[in-house]
Amino acid sequence: MKPTRILLLLVAVVLAGCDRPSSFSSPEMEAASRQLVPQDPEIAAIYGRSCSSCHTVAATGAPLTGDASAWTPRMAKGMDAMVDSVINGFGGMPPFGLCMDCDAQQFEALIEFMATPGASHD
Ligand code: HEC
Structure with missing residues (x-):
């Protein structure tokens, strides 16, 4: 095999392994979350x-608006928390959520509002 081929193969392997983390939601879920006001x-x-600006954009890592599966475990901490x-501020979220x-x-x-299921059934 030529070195360039090996390189291409490596790139392909790396890209294949670079699937979205399972906590990230689907583009459909993202689109559905944008409908909620x-x-x-x-x-x-x-x-x-x-x-x-963050809670309808999965790439930010924020739980999406209306995504019950993302919010339920967080809400279990209680509203005060x-x-x-x-x-x-929490993780990628700046203090006061801007x-x-x-x-x-x-x-x-x-x-x-954000934790209320809605976006999950489209
Ligand atoms: C700059 C992006 C950004 C903005 C703006 C933002 N958030 Fe977040 N938010 C995040 C991210 C990212 C997380 C997940 C952090 C983590 O789990 O590490 C999060 C998590 C949360 C959580 C869950 C916290 C927990 O303890 O699990 C709540 C509640 C929340 N946001 C409310 C809000 C509210 C209310 C606003 C608007 C006032 C807001 N956020 C604005 C990015 C943002």
Whole structure:
């Protein structure tokens, strides 16, 4: 085999092994999460300018809006812990989820909305 062939073979093997981590959701789930909007206009505005930029984009690693399987284990920690995660920042999420003037009640409403199953049945 020529060295270039071996190189191509190696690239193919590496790419094949580089499948999406199973925690990442499908493009359909991502598209479905983009259809969901909070009913309360104030919460919808915050969601639109802050949370949705990550929570509808699987590549960010954020649990997608409406994806029950992603949210259920997190919600098991309890709402207070969830709000704390947002305020303090958590993993790839910056403190306050980029909503610096949000209060705990607004975070709670946003979390409840995102954790409500919806995107999973399209
Ligand atoms: C810059 C991207 C980004 C933005 C903006 C963002 N998040 Fe997140 N969020 C993430 C990521 C990434 C995770 C998963 C972190 C992890 O598990 O390591 C996450 C996780 C969470 C969690 C779960 C925390 C836990 O303890 O499991 C909650 C709740 C949450 N986000 C709420 C929000 C809310 C509410 C907003 C809007 C105010 C928001 N996020 C905005 C990226 C973001």
